[in-house]
Each structure stands twice: as structure tokens, then as C-alpha cells.
Amino acid sequence: MRLFASGWTSVQMAFERERRIRWLAIISLPVLIAAAVGINAWRNIGDYRHGIEIxxxxxxxxxxxxxxxxxxxxxxxxxxxxxxxxxxxxxxxxIIVRLAATAIDDIGEGWGECSVSLTDEAGRRWLPLDVVLSDDLSRDLDPVAEPLDGCGISSLDPPARHQSTVIEEKFVVPATAASELLVHLSFGALRPAAIAFPLGLS
Amino acid sequence: MKTRFVTIAGVIVAALTLSFLQTTTPPYAMITGPLKTSGQQGEAVTSTTFSVQVGDVARARTIGYNRFGEAVALESSGVWVVVSAELRGFKETMPVHGATIVGASGRRYRQSDRASGAPDVLSTKVLQPGLPTTGIFIFEMPEDETGTMTLVVSEQYEPQLQDEISLTLEPQDEAVRERLDIGPDGI
Incomplete structure (x- = not known):
């Protein structure tokens, strides 16, 4: 009789333990799902922020x-x-824009995913012409001078500390927007931070 | 007995609920599909990011043009359909690579790669905000598909959460031309 009681108690304990684990699993499920969604959203927001300039x-x-x-x-x-x-x-x-840079630090690969664009007050955004067309236009405008590299090519070989470089980008825009344009510059690792200069064209 | 009944009822209700949710959930392709706008040939159909206005539509057995100073003539066992259009970008510099004609049977015909070297092809151009861009789209398709045509234009083929403009083209009453010459400024 004592043996039977002891066996019954251990069965009850095992049942209770299993029930606790089952409840723990059920309760932890929404927490884990919420955590997974949160981590994924955090990563997506991070990726999105590295794609915009705010x-x-x-x-x-x-x-x-x-x-x-x-x-x-x-x-x-x-x-x-x-x-x-x-x-x-x-x-x-x-519009031809030249930006000059003097390195004040070791840049390394810090200029990766370089982006140069023009914006106006209405929020419209113009992207640069492609490299081939840009070089063709440079040679048409000045057959003697060597075309300057754009931001993408310059970012592969940025200047050493205290050295300087000049990048050039070309844009096609409507005449009515020319007077209010800003040139924006940003790098992937630093976005959403960016810098901008007014072109001051009339 | 009552507990068992409640458990079985709960499982059945849960199964029905899950089945309902599964059958009514829109597919991923629909959730992330294109943002559609539609209109007719001749009118400027405007989406958030760009607009399309179709001008002329021409059909021909052969198209001809000059490429690098050499005359090119492309014949088709079906017909060439050449669509002239004016596009405008609103927000940002963008290409318009995706152009498809939905034929009379519902089959979809993308732009012809054979004619990709023709002058003034829109898919080789880039829309700049504030500047209208004109050009042509060239398709090769069976003649019986040209009775009813809808032109579908987007930045890329199979756009996801991007604008897509559909334009119903007017019925083609004229007979198919034997030859259509494409100049530097299209047709």
C-alpha cells in the first residue's frame, strides 16, 4: 500500500511538471513571436535609415x-x-557639380555607397548621369581635359590624410528648377546623416 | 464528459477559424503587388511617381531603322506593334524598363529584345522630374492578339509596391503595314 502511494505521488509530480512546462511554452510563445517581429523590424528600420537622408x-x-x-x-x-x-x-x-574634399582623417572604406543628388524646394530629386554618358559629355565640352571621376569611383580610392580630391557629377534638370537646387552628398555608413550645399545658380 | 465536449468543440472552432484565415489571406504577391492606375489611349494617365500618355500605335510586318550608320530591317512572322508615348517623372530620376502589352487572349508580351537597338526606345531612357520624355515601345506578337490591347508600364517588370499604369489602346482599324520606318525621333 505504501509502495503504491509512493508511485502515485511520483506520477502526480511528473504530471505537474509537464503541465508547468506546457503552460510555460504557451505563455512564452507570444513573447518569442513579439521579440522576433521586434528584432526583424529593428533591422529593417536600420536598413531603411541607411537608405535615406533626413x-x-x-x-x-x-x-x-x-x-x-x-x-x-x-x-x-x-x-x-x-x-x-x-x-x-x-x-x-x-548641371555640372564639382565637390572638393580634403581628408582630415583616415577614410578607409568610409565612402562606400556614395550618393550625390540634386534636390529642389518641392522635394524633387535628380540623380547623376551614368559614367559613360558623363565622360562623353566631358570630352564634348573639353576634348583636352581628362574627365574627373564621380563619387562612386572616387569612393574606391579616397584621398589619404591631408590629401585632397575633386569629384564631378552631371545632372539633367528643368531650367525652372535650376535656381533653387541643393547638391546632397552622403555615404551608406553615415546615412541618414548627409551634407548639402546650395548651388547658387541663377 | 463536459470537459471532453468543451475540448472537442474548442479544437473544431480553432480549426475552422484557422481554415477561414488561411483561405481569406491574400497571397504575398498580391499584398506586395503593384499600385495600379488605369486609363485610355490619348489621355495622360498619372500615378504618384510618373505619368504616361500614349500617342500613336502602328502595326507592321517589317520595321526598319538605322543603327551605327547601317540600315536594319527586322521582319516578323507575326506583327510589330510600335507605341509612341510621352512619359513624365514627378519625384525622382527613374527609368521605365517595364512595358508589356496584354493581348486579346490575355497573354502578355514584353518589349522585343530583337528591336532593342532601335532609336528612341523609351526603355533606354531615364525620366528626369520636370522634363517630359518622348519615345517608343516596340513589341512583337501574333496578329490576332492585336484586336484588343492594353499597355502596362512600370519602372521595372513585376513591380512590388511601385506604380504601374495600364492604358487601354484603341482598336486597330487600319490594315497591318508592310513596313514601318523608325527615325531618330521615333514614328
């Missing part, structure tokens, strides 16, 4: 960014016959 430092002269001091070297508006004789059809204008 923390934009704007300056008229020089700005520190990505281990270098940046300034707007030159902005040209081509197509209305003032800068060169070139007349582009209708509202189409070509």
Missing part, C-alpha cells in the same frame, strides 16, 4: 563629413548659351 547639414562654405572637409568647388549651368554656346532643347539644362 539629417542633412547644410552649409554655404565648408562641411566636415566622412572624414573629410567638403566644399562646393564649382557649379555650372549649361544649355542656355551663357556658360558655353551649347543650347539644349526646351527646358532641358545640364
Amino acid at each position: 539629417d542633412v547639414a547644410q552649409g554655404a562654405s565648408e562641411l566636415d563629413y566622412g572624414g573629410a572637409a567638403w566644399r562646393l568647388e564649382q557649379a555650372r549651368l549649361i544649355g542656355d548659351g551663357r556658360d558655353t554656346d551649347v543650347q539644349l532643347p526646351g527646358e532641358m539644362r545640364l
Whole structure:
């Protein structure tokens, strides 16, 4: 009789333990699901933030960014016959932007995923022409000079500390937007932080 | 006895609920599908990011154009369908690589790779905000598919959560031309 009672007690204990584990599993399920969704969302938000520019430092002269001091070297508006004789059809204008950078730190791979764009007050965004077309236009405008590299190529070989470089990008924009354009510069690792300079074109 | 009944009823209700949720859940492709806008040939159909206005639609057995100074003539066992259009981008510089014609049977015909070297092809251009871009789309398809056609245009083929514009093309009353020449400014 005592043996039977002892066996019955251990069965009861095992049953209770199993019941506790089952409840623990059920209760932990929503917590684990919520944690998985939260971690995934956090990663997606991080990826999204590295794709946008919302923390934009704007300056008229020089700005520190990505281990270098940046300034707007030159902005040209081509197509209305003032800068060169070139007349582009209708509202189409070509804008050539040169940005100069002096490295104040070891940049390494810090300029990866470089992005240069123009924006206007309405939030419209113009991206640069591709490398082949950009080089062709450079040679058309100045057959003697070697075309300058754009941001993408320059980011592969950034200047050493205290050295300088100049990058050039070309954009096609409507004439009506030219006077209010800002040039934006950002790197993947630093986004959503970016810098911007007003082109000051008339 | 009562507990067992409640348990069985609970399992049945849960199974029915899960079955209902499973059958009514839209597929992933639909949830992440294109943002559709539609209209007719001749009108400017506008989405959030770009607009399309179809001008002329021409059908021909052969298309001809110059490429690198050499005359090119492409024949088809079906017909070539050449659509001229004006596109406008609103927010950001963007390409328009995706153009498909849905034929009379519902089959979908993408732009012809054979004619990708033709001048003024829109899929080789880039839309710049504020600047209208004109050009052509070229398709090769069976003649009997051209009775009813819908042009579907998007930034990329199979867009996900991106704009897609559908334009119903006017019925083609004219006979198929033997030859259509494509110049530097399209048709």
C-alpha cells in the first residue's frame, strides 16, 4: 500500500511538471513571436535609415563629413548659351557639380555607397548621369581635359590624410528648377546623416 | 464528459477559424503587388511617381531603322506593334524598363529584345522630374492578339509596391503595314 502511494505521488509530480512546462511554452510563445517581429523590424528600420537622408547639414562654405572637409568647388549651368554656346532643347539644362574634399582623417572604406543628388524646394530629386554618358559629355565640352571621376569611383580610392580630391557629377534638370537646387552628398555608413550645399545658380 | 465536449468543440472552432484565415489571406504577391492606375489611349494617365500618355500605335510586318550608320530591317512572322508615348517623372530620376502589352487572349508580351537597338526606345531612357520624355515601345506578337490591347508600364517588370499604369489602346482599324520606318525621333 505504501509502495503504491509512493508511485502515485511520483506520477502526480511528473504530471505537474509537464503541465508547468506546457503552460510555460504557451505563455512564452507570444513573447518569442513579439521579440522576433521586434528584432526583424529593428533591422529593417536600420536598413531603411541607411537608405535615406533626413539629417542633412547644410552649409554655404565648408562641411566636415566622412572624414573629410567638403566644399562646393564649382557649379555650372549649361544649355542656355551663357556658360558655353551649347543650347539644349526646351527646358532641358545640364548641371555640372564639382565637390572638393580634403581628408582630415583616415577614410578607409568610409565612402562606400556614395550618393550625390540634386534636390529642389518641392522635394524633387535628380540623380547623376551614368559614367559613360558623363565622360562623353566631358570630352564634348573639353576634348583636352581628362574627365574627373564621380563619387562612386572616387569612393574606391579616397584621398589619404591631408590629401585632397575633386569629384564631378552631371545632372539633367528643368531650367525652372535650376535656381533653387541643393547638391546632397552622403555615404551608406553615415546615412541618414548627409551634407548639402546650395548651388547658387541663377 | 463536459470537459471532453468543451475540448472537442474548442479544437473544431480553432480549426475552422484557422481554415477561414488561411483561405481569406491574400497571397504575398498580391499584398506586395503593384499600385495600379488605369486609363485610355490619348489621355495622360498619372500615378504618384510618373505619368504616361500614349500617342500613336502602328502595326507592321517589317520595321526598319538605322543603327551605327547601317540600315536594319527586322521582319516578323507575326506583327510589330510600335507605341509612341510621352512619359513624365514627378519625384525622382527613374527609368521605365517595364512595358508589356496584354493581348486579346490575355497573354502578355514584353518589349522585343530583337528591336532593342532601335532609336528612341523609351526603355533606354531615364525620366528626369520636370522634363517630359518622348519615345517608343516596340513589341512583337501574333496578329490576332492585336484586336484588343492594353499597355502596362512600370519602372521595372513585376513591380512590388511601385506604380504601374495600364492604358487601354484603341482598336486597330487600319490594315497591318508592310513596313514601318523608325527615325531618330521615333514614328
